[in-house]
Amino acid sequence: MLETTQRAKSYAGTATPYRTRTRWLMLSMVFIGTIINYLDRSNMSIVAPLISKEFSVSPVAMGFMFSAFSWAYAAATLPGGYFLDRFGTRKTYGACLGGWSLLTVLQGFSGSFMSLFGMRLGVGAAEAPAFPANNKLVTNWFPQKERGVAGSVCSMGVYVGTALLTPPVFWIAQTYGWREVFFVSGGLGLVWTLVWFRVYRDPDEATQANTAELAYIREGGAITTDTAKGQAFRWDQLRKLLTYRQIWGVCIGKLAATCTLYFFLTWFPTYLIQERGMTMLHAGFASIGPYLAAAMGVMFGGAWGDWMIKRGMSVNFARKAPMVIGLLLTGTIVLANFTSSNILVVGILSFAFFAQGMSSTNWVVVSEIAPRNLVGMTGSVISFASNLAGIITPITIGFIVQSTGSFQWALGFCAIVAMIGVFSYTVILGKIERLHID
Template sequence: MSTLSQPHQAAAARDAAPTRRLPTRRRWFMLSLLLIATIINYVDRVNLSIAAPFMSKDLGLDKIQMGLVFSAFAWTYAFALVPAGFVADRLGSRLAYGASLVTWSLATVGQGLVGGFASLFGLRLLVGALEAPAFPANSRAVTVWFPARERGIASSIYVCGQYLGTALFTGALMWLATSWGWRHVFYSTGVVGVVFGLAWLYLYRDPGTCKKVSAEELAYIEEGGALVKSSEQRTRFSWRQVGELMSYRQVWAICLGKFASTSALYFFLTWFPTYLIEERHMSTIKAGIFAVLPFIGATVGILLAGVVSDLLIRRGYSLSFARKLPLVVGSALGMSIVLVNFTDSNLVCIAVLTCAFFAQGIASASWAAVSEIAPKELIGLTGGITSLAANIGGIVTPIAIGAIVQTTHSFANAFWFIGAVALIGTLSYSFLLGRLYRIELKAH
């Protein structure tokens, strides 16, 4: 993690130039669309955990079955990410994301109609597959719309949507489940997604096809390193490209680091409300209030990581140092989650979990690193590969925690498991990642 890397001195000097006043700021409008889409994306993941305490009793589901249902989303989501990344590169962010939003939201509405384990499990598999284009399309959109000096905060803003939605809507969805029944949680979140999906198709454009972006803004983002021309390119998929990407240590390191941080994320997205209600014996209302705090902490963490990372670049530090520092610090601090095993106080428990999720938010700045290393022809595919690794954590963690709780009747060993995985992420980012640079594909 050297401070200045020779190949990036010129780029750092360029990015350190003061921002010009531009006739349009269309890139920030597009980013606001990404943020809203990501909020909906994660609300439709976490809605199951909010409904779970009520649903499990109503449908007669035990901890092993709930662990399988919690993980079902990640099974299809993870393995659809590589083809979904190609789809994002081939169709562009507008069509890929729009179709994904509308279809997964319809499947979300369907979850409100389930009558047992099989139908619920099947629909969660379907939602996972249909959400797969989302983050590759996010990564691609930021890479084509934002110069390098703004890419860290831009990535952080849309990634914070995965925490912000839960922080904003957990209480409302808890109230909805308590007052109207758990099925209405799925009806309401699904309908919102369909409406916004149609709005996305109407409003979003890549810079090469956007009629409302000025020539000055277009020149500014392209001069700053935005891959504007890639928004006009279409590439053909080849498994050889996947193999070539996996020959780079940077890709492997980000894959391992994302696996680690996503393992912590999926605890909070799945078992967290159940932990508060069943192990900490909180009421539904109290759990709904306390459950918001770690998500606020994670939101602060990801935004802070983006601001600090971009600030370091503007101050002349190398791109590698600026992008890697949040990843190492966040992963290391994430190991603090094991401290929850040493307190009986609910307030201290929430404080520890808020700190741990704040750290996970910092480590989620890895999306900016993906934007920096992805070949210009394969931005979506690179995002798909690293997301695949991340969401293997989404498969493993809910099942592992379900099995641990079922056999030990306690969450204690589950926190030791998450802490050990955070250590793997820390080591990967510290020693395996190396220098960040944009990968140039070999001619075949």
């Protein structure tokens, strides 16, 4: 930290000919990490028909399998936030990346439904600090006017990776079996763990960043000094955090937006195969459109928000508009119930997922409101609420499909929950501003 301060002081009195872009290198690290993260989340949805057949499980049981990840994830979010604030982004993210990747590999060795269920719980617990760590990186490395795009890059990894990797994963599952899917995806994570520890550094430790870049991000509002690292966790800070309407507004809105995401991450391939009559390979290629559309929605929402801020609009309006409009348009997912054309269905779902991607800029709002000394904890609280959707959505859809034999009300469920998110962002959230907790 002393070295960083001296570098910043030396910059103040000199003209530096260029400004390094180390912040984008660090962002690329979590972008690739997020691709691997969501590959290890979504691989279960791809192999679900094969697992259901091998272990003879019902749609409801499969719904619980899908939700196992989120049960453990939600339970581990607050401890994950504590470790993130205490030990920093590099150690916490690297440890959880290696942990979830190893457990993903072990899923391939499961000999029963229950052992696979237990491994899935472990993957969820290990991934819990990942998105709070992404948010902490954006808060530490980026000025306010660049956070929309930076946060969108983090979120875009969810969709780009799933779009590009889903067809080859379907091919691996159909050609070699479901176990090999876990071996390959987990192995990629273990390799990336080594790269992460070799490359990533926080601003105060990154020798790749020159004084011009450090001054630029600090003057723009980045938290370049990890003030919370090494501090003891205090329950009164968490209780105080939960008294703010902004936290509840983002939590409810994030949960609502994530319900549609978890439909795509869990039941979407089964929907295409069972409801729309596609083969596994056709379903794999049909998945590309919605996920690429969601990726474009994420980048559009983040860039649009940054564009409005740079032109003098309030942070409050610029950050809320993409989220509210995105969730409103997510409701169009129900239109897929009214056509028999698979091409039109994929188009409708692509548009709805584009809109859901727009609403994913809510992580940027977390960067704007989190207290400076509780960035990790704030992200974990929001992540906890978000992953309740990972519990609610697959189980609810499992019951709907088993009781009705159709996905029609499953799509209706996603649309209804999206409208609850619109209410939360417009009425509950209030003003977007930095919260302060001593």
